Amino acid sequence: MHKIAVMGDKDSILGFKAIGFDIYPTTGSKDEKAGLLNSLAEDGYALIYITEDTAVDIMDEISRYRSSYFPAIILIPGSKGSLGIGKRFVKESIEKAVGADILAHNE
Amino acid sequence: MARLNVNPTRMVLTNLKRKLRTARRGHKLLKDKRDELMKKFLAIVRENRKERELVEEMLKDVYSRFVMARALMSDTHLEEALIFPKQKVTLKASSKNIMSVKVPVFEFSTEGQTGDDIFPYGFASTSGELDGAMVALQKVTPHLLRLAELEKTAQLMADEIEKTRRRVNALEYVMIPSLEETIKYIVMKLDENERGNLTRLMKVKDMMLEQAHHYKEKMAQTE
Numbered sequence: 001m002h003k004i005a006v007m008g009d010k011d012s013i014l015g016f017k018a019i020g021f022d023i024y025p026t027t028g029s030k031d032e033k034a035g036l037l038n039s040l041a042e043d044g045y046a047l048i049y050i051t052e053d054t055a056v057d058i059m060d061e062i063s064r065y066r067s068s069y070f071p072a073i074i075l076i077p078g079s080k081g082s083l084g085i086g087k088r089f090v091k092e093s094i095e096k097a098v099g100a101d102i103l104a105h106n107e
Numbered sequence: 108m109a110r111l112n113v114n115p116t117r118m119v120l121t122n123l124k125r126k127l128r129t130a131r132r133g134h135k136l137l138k139d140k141r142d143e144l145m146k147k148f149l150a151i152v153r154e155n156r157k158e159r160e161l162v163e164e165m166l167k168d169v170y171s172r173f174v175m176a177r178a179l180m181s182d183t184h185l186e187e188a189l190i191f192p193k194q195k196v197t198l199k200a201s202s203k204n205i206m207s208v209k210v211p212v213f214e215f216s217t218e219g220q221t222g223d224d225i226f227p228y229g230f231a232s233t234s235g236e237l238d239g240a241m242v243a244l245q246k247v248t249p250h251l252l253r254l255a256e257l258e259k260t261a262q263l264m265a266d267e268i269e270k271t272r273r274r275v276n277a278l279e280y281v282m283i284p285s286l287e288e289t290i291k292y293i294v295m296k297l298d299e300n301e302r303g304n305l306t307r308l309m310k311v312k313d314m315m316l317e318q319a320h321h322y323k324e325k326m327a328q329t330e
Binding site: 001002003011012016017019049067069077081086087094097 | 145148149152155156159160162163166167169170173174177185186188189190192193194195196197198199200202209211213217226240241244245248251252254255256258259261262263264265266268269
């Protein structure tokens with residue numbers, strides 16, 4: 001059995017608590033966020049959603065988990081709207097595999 | 108292409124030929140693997156992109172509803188309403204094998220209250236906007252999980268494709284040409300040795316015949 005965590009600013013993620021996800025509000029420094037992410041990953045969370053606003057600071061930490069099987073770290077837009085980082089991740093995957101974003105016209 | 112540093116002997120030649128055969132077969136297999144991975148990857152990534160757009164759209168809706176709810180309720184009230192969830196989502200993560208890439212499959216089940224009654228609060232002290240937000244959020248959940256599955260799969264497959272492509276290229280442009288060149292070099296060297304040996308034997312034979320029959324002297328006498 002695995003757990004689902006949601007990280008981000010409190011205003012964005014409060015609702016997820018009600019549908020049964022574990023929420024971890026954080027607005028602290030870069031190190032604090034990175035530390036939280038790492039401890040969640042070690043804690044057996046298979047799925048960690050992070051709001052894009054929070055993710056911007058800790059891109060290095062996130063990309064560290066990219067090629068490992070667990071946890072899956074998925075960016076979701078925060079309450080301030082999408083920053084396009086999540087979409088960029090998809091684009092990066094395509095570019096890595098194909099060499100160029102051949103599906104770019106879909107955007 | 109650089110020739111391998113080996114002794115030009117028959118034994119090395121046999122070994123190299125065997126290596127070349129293996130390399131060719133490996134190259135063909137890896138190429139097939141790469142093509143198939145690419146096919147599957149593109150299908151997944153297309154879906155991934157569609158799902159992401161959908162989720163971002165839906166979440167935007169959820170957030171706007173929450174903003175309304177927050178405007179009408181105090182922070183403490185809102186928090187109090189949501190802090191004790193009625194349902195619990197449990198996630199079962201299993202793995203699936205796509206062309207030897209281990210990818211996650213998420214199955215989730217909700218425990219506790221079933222049906223439409225998802226509100227973990229009484230209606231007396233909360234605003235109606237919060238209900239709308241909760242329903243919208245409830246609808247996004249399956250899509251969120253599907254998105255997670257697709258996105259992780261796409262990432263893992265992209266890694267594998269990159270690795271496979273590198274291997275294919277290494278075999279195609281480095282390993283196989285250098286093996287071919289070395290084999291050619293050894294064959295030529297062996298042929299050259301063979302020719303050298305043959306001429307030497309012919310020369311020796313001439314000398315031995317000369318010793319036995321003294322052709323040159325006889326030729327001189329007849330003149």
